[in-house]
Amino acid sequence: MTSIKRRTLGALAALLLAGTIVGPSFGQDTPVQGGTLIYLEQQAHTNLYPPAGGFYPNGGVLNQITDKLTYQNPQTLEIEPWLAESWQVNDTATEYTFKLRPGITFSDGTPLDAKTVALNYDTFGLGNKDLKYPVSEVINNYDHAEVIDDLTIKFHFNKPSPGFLQGTAVIGSGIVAASTLALPYDELGDATKIIGTGPFVVESETLGKELNLKAREDYNWGPVKFTHQGRAYLDGIKYIITPEDSVRIGALLAGQADAIRQIQAYDEPQVIDAGFPIYAPGTRGLNNAISFRPDNPLVADLKVRQALLYATNRKEIVDTLFSANYPLATSVLSSQAAGYVDLSDKLVYDQDKAKALFAEAGWTPGADGILEKDGQKLDLTVYVSLPQPQNEGVLQLLAQQWAQVGVKLNVLAGDAGSRTLDLLDPLKTPVNVTMVGRADPDVIKSAYYPKNRDWLLQKGGSSDKTNFVDDKLNALLEGLAAETDREKRLAIAGDIQRHVLDEAYTIPFFEEPQAFATAPYVNGLEFEAVGRPSFYNTWVAAH
């Protein structure tokens, strides 16, 4: 709650500053049962296979209809019991034993038992080629699940997997019924087929237009430490797909909707001025940034990358385009994430230093002012990343800043196909927009390791056109994924953040939030650890 409170206080402070006296009317404290929440989503959900929950619209649905084995407290980041009442981990983090809570049922009436949980994790951990299920990003080194008894399950890993416990709490680890996982992957875009144990059930759906959830009367297995137990307060939630920003905000302010997702920073004032609270939970992973592909000869030289880092006025970007909900990044990792180290001293804006470094690296201004070396111009290309907030604006401003030191940055939109292919070729895309949310240090390995997201495009990773490899970084990442001692693990996370900035691989801009707004009478809208909404505790006051 601290983060939400902080944001709300921030919003209130902004209201006072703006001289407005109309505040949100948080009059009642006793939750009221009943009512259907009208929630406007910017985009329709796609595939609702739980590991596809990383896509915000998917996560926003899955978080209501599925539960997880464990609950990660968004304030403390501690793992608490949920569907599992207790668990044990062996010393090498290769065996995890979970004891399930008895009496839990899926919405189709089938019981939640060890067998079903085993099927879920075998699918998430290994994929299913026949049904085309991909594996889940958060489950590393998975071997198999062993059903000990009806309510006890043991997971075996072929290498230490210290991140697994947190992995059981993420949005991508919702447990679904066996009947859901018997369907081909290609049919899981139909929400009515996703059977979970969650506080809400899919009642009906019009593809691409609206989705109706209704509360499950017999729900009685929320996260153990919640004060609210039993069924959800709301009777239902109506998701309406409203792609147009002005229509979402206008409808909220005009009283046609109760809650909306996605408010751009420039639209925040009109929402706040109307006395409507904005929630901007952080996504707690790697910050919104750009990362270099050092295989490209233009950015292969450390001095060039460092010069580009010095030439980037990150504060100007954040101050010009964003609001207080988008804090300036002080490391590659979010300041709300476990293992974060404040590295602001490595993220300094200094044009003179940038120019000196370019000169040291042998780059001199050409006739057109653009830096040249051996007849080649320092001319870089980057693709806009549509899901990231105002990304085109960020990149255009960056291009202006870099132009001041003689570097040309071309900002491309491009069709999805060309973009995807070009991003696999370091020669075509020396720079890429990067960001990923997850509240566990494993996220750093996910981002940089060649067999995962492979942000730097290393040899042996996603691109067959690259020879770049950083053995030191990869060894650190492997160490992070395997270290079972928490303190040592966090220390490695710190070492990686330092290494990434010393090598100037990544220039982080800001800590990316997910922005929501509600009507003043909506209470108890909460967020899981990476900013997906949870409506279980939400209630609507008389208005």
Add this chain to the structure above:
Amino acid sequence: MSRYIIGRIGQALLVLWIAFTASFLLLQALPGDAILIKFQNPELGLGPEQIAALRDAYGVDSPLWQQYLQALGNFLTGNFGYSVVGSVPVAHELLTNLPATARLASLGFTLAVIIALGLAFLATLAPFAWLRTAIQSIPSLFVSLPVFWLGIMLIQIFSFRLKWISVINPGEFEGLILPVITLAIPISAPLAQILIRNIDEVSTQPFVAVARAKGASPSWVLWRHVVKNALLPTLTIAGILFGELLAGAVITETVFGLNGIGGLTERSVRFQDTSVIQAIVVFSALCFVAVNLIVDLLYPVFDPRLRRLKGAPA
């Protein structure tokens, strides 16, 4: 007449096959493919080996002719495959979206015709010359209104300010009012322009002068003599405007948050969702062919000179 119709149906089948093949080839020529776009997407966070395994499972790297024959075979047996983006059968997406667009488009078109006729009559019959000129310039104004702007303005005024109509969660009929107006206004403009011009042209014909000389009132002349003759070119344009309707529907659907073929097409093209695009292309081709066939069959109804010697439709 039946030979004529059989010939036209044969032509139609050929058009459909060409549309299918051309869209297949064009989609293949684009860089990347739907599977790559979907699974290389950072939202799933898959590693290179996992993506390779999925590409293999989907068979996207098999030879082109093999993929073509398979796609064609599936189509002929009524199996449209799965939408890669939506993760539902293509048939499911079409069944959800087609009726919605058909309703929006047909109502939009009907309203456009009513607006066009209204404008044309007013432009001809209005009492003062300055008023007639003013009315005649309305179509130029309508045609230059961007659909998205019009939609947002209508919403802001009638829904958010005046609160007459809900855009969010409206009733069945209520939800159609603003989108239909948004779609109809730009479509009505070319119809009205053509109609006004043709009314002007036909009005100068000798037979009109004869009718007037016989003492017919201006509205009688307009209804009985002029409009009948001025409708023919308008009908041709109406057939062509069908394409515009689809284009307008994309934007209208996005602004109003309606589901429909417009939005589906836009999304599918963006993500190169081949099976959906092909189904839409073939379906649109079918509509085009049908609309044009109907227009051709209607000509003789309006113009006796185009009637064949025998078996003319009544």
